[in-house]
Amino acid sequence: DAGITQSPRHKVTETGTPVTLRCHQTENHRYMYWYRQDPGHGLRLIHYSYGVKDTDKGEVSDGYSVSRSKTEDFLLTLESATSSQTSVYFCAISEGRTNTEAFFGQGTRLTVV
Amino acid sequence: AQSVTQLGSHVSVSEGALVLLRCNYSSSVPPYLFWYVQYPNQGLQLLLKYTSAATLVKGINGFEAEFKKSETSFHLTKPSAHMSDAAEYFCAVSTNRDDKIIFGKGTRLHILP
Numbered sequence: 386d387a388g389i390t391q392s393p394r395h396k397v398t399e400t401g402t403p404v405t406l407r408c409h410q411t412e413n414h415r416y417m418y419w420y421r422q423d424p425g426h427g428l429r430l431i432h433y434s435y436g437v438k439d440t441d442k443g444e445v446s447d448g449y450s451v452s453r454s455k456t457e458d459f460l461l462t463l464e465s466a467t468s469s470q471t472s473v474y475f476c477a478i479s480e481g482r483t484n485t486e487a488f489f490g491q492g493t494r495l496t497v498v
Numbered sequence: 499a500q501s502v503t504q505l506g507s508h509v510s511v512s513e514g515a516l517v518l519l520r521c522n523y524s525s526s527v528p529p530y531l532f533w534y535v536q537y538p539n540q541g542l543q544l545l546l547k548y549t550s551a552a553t554l555v556k557g558i559n560g561f562e563a564e565f566k567k568s569e570t571s572f573h574l575t576k577p578s579a580h581m582s583d584a585a586e587y588f589c590a591v592s593t594n595r596d597d598k599i600i601f602g603k604g605t606r607l608h609i610l611p
Contacts, residue, residue: 416597425507427588427603428542435597443598475541479599486532487590487599489541 388412391476391490398497404463406493408476410456416479417459418487419443419451421472428475434459435481466497500525500591504602512610517561517576519605521589524570531572532590532599533563542588548572559583584609 388411398404408417416435420428420443430443432451440451448470450462463470473494477487505520523529530549534542546557553565559582563574572589589602 418599420601425603427504428601430598430600433598441597444600477542477599481597486544486547487542489534489543491541 389476389478389488389490391474391493393493394491395494396496398466398495400467400497401465404466404495404497406461406474406476406495408459408461408478408490410459410478412478412488413456414478414488415456415481416487417453418477418479419449419459419461420475420477421445421470422475422492423472431461431474466495468497471495471497500529500593500596500598500600502531502589502591502600502602504587504589504605506605507603508606508608510608510610511579513581514578517574517579517583517607519574519587519589519607521563521572521574521602522570523572523589523591525591525593527593527595530592530594531563531565532592533557533561533572533574534588534590534601536586536588536604538585545574545587579607579609581609581611583607 390409418433419431429445434440434453476490479487501524532547533545548565556562586606592599
């Protein structure tokens with residue numbers, strides 16, 4: 386299995402609080418992605434990174450920010466969590482060139498109450 | 499921008515019957531196409547991928563998919579369903595002009611005894 390660790394695996398937080406999810410990889414892959422998975426919507430891309438300090442927006446980036454200061458870590462921050470951000474969040478990594486597959490972490494289940 | 503459409507959010511087949519999961523893509527440039535499977539409470543794992551080498555792609559667990567440019571399709575098939583195939587399946591697309599990997603909404607496969 387690809388070395389991808391997401392933390393925390395589960396989190397319950399209150400509306401309006403900041404939340405940071407962490408994705409850590411040991412594969413030295415260039416690309417890292419954050420997706421959210423919701424029933425009826427499949428996986429939607431939030432943000433992605435193509436190198437240290439190089440990030441770009443995905444389909445549903447509003448309300449989220451990311452940072453990548455090291456190759457191995459990709460952080461997803463909800464500055465002020467809302468109930469609509471209750472979801473399962475997946476991190477994925479890829480070697481780069483878009484003809485290679487993405488490897489996924491186990492997911493983080495976030496509940497905003 | 500590229501996109502994929504998966505026809506049928508739920509598909510039920512009898513054990514031993516043919517599995518057919520449909521995926522159509524939209525892309526202005528040659529696509530790379532992927533099928534992923536997700537078992538309950540797990541991340542996604544790659545079943546197979548199309549990267550322009552061959553139009554008929556064989557994957558793990560007896561699955562295969564055929565790229566048909568004229569139909570903009572990449573349907574997933576398996577000759578004989580097994581109970582262990584019950585899962586959610588996602589089609590995804592990327593291109594060499596864009597680092598994003600975009601997923602469809604998923605199809606949940608149910609296997610009837």
